[in-house]
Amino acid sequence: MKRQLTINTDPIDEAALVPQRVMSSGMGAAVYFTGVVRGMEESEEIQGIEYEAFQKMVDHQFNLLFDEMEKRWPLESVRLVHRLGWVKVNEPSLWVEIIAPHRGEAFAACRWLIDEMKRVVPIWKKPVSEEGNTPIKEA
Amino acid sequence: MRVSVHFYSYFKELTGCAETAETLPEGSTINDLLKLLIARFPKLGAMQNSTLIAVGVEYQGRSYVLKEGEEVSLFPPVQGG
Numbered sequence: 151m152k153r154q155l156t157i158n159t160d161p162i163d164e165a166a167l168v169p170q171r172v173m174s175s176g177m178g179a180a181v182y183f184t185g186v187v188r189g190m191e192e193s194e195e196i197q198g199i200e201y202e203a204f205q206k207m208v209d210h211q212f213n214l215l216f217d218e219m220e221k222r223w224p225l226e227s228v229r230l231v232h233r234l235g236w237v238k239v240n241e242p243s244l245w246v247e248i249i250a251p252h253r254g255e256a257f258a259a260c261r262w263l264i265d266e267m268k269r270v271v272p273i274w275k276k277p278v279s280e281e282g283n284t285p286i287k288e289a
Numbered sequence: 290m291r292v293s294v295h296f297y298s299y300f301k302e303l304t305g306c307a308e309t310a311e312t313l314p315e316g317s318t319i320n321d322l323l324k325l326l327i328a329r330f331p332k333l334g335a336m337q338n339s340t341l342i343a344v345g346v347e348y349q350g351r352s353y354v355l356k357e358g359e360e361v362s363l364f365p366p367v368q369g370g
Binding site for chain 1: 295297299307341343346362365369370
């Protein structure tokens, strides 16, 4: 399974990512997911989110997840882009593409990857409100 | 034995620093390190049940036996996406 991981502060350019798709003749499904910053966070209007990462561990944990995906589904490739730093409301913070022979595997793998990312990949977000507050969130 | 400790996310605000170091007896566990850290940074105490801990880039449990020079990271539940 080919894997491409991009974690940086650059804006996510969906229009540029989609045409870069590489798909062999045996593949019948390309699933894309885009996560976008919402304007509301826990009933409070926000301007955007500041993302922070433990970069070295992020790379390692994503690769462990990709290893597991490879065991679970016959995927041809995964591409994942996660933006760090300041991301404004309505801008994408996450973009994922899965290429698989069939839609069932592609949808399942995409959902699993995002669910697991939210469980184990050390990235945190700090919503910034209209007033510029960044309240500490107790877990 | 000396280990470095790194804090991420709002744990930096709770402790007032991004990293520190601790000296512990040989054979000490992550749980022993946590006790020392909570004594130094009492605000970490309220978070201890949800605190995630990594040594290097791997998650480890409270019973993990630390080794000289290891890098330990403490952080709250992750929130990517």
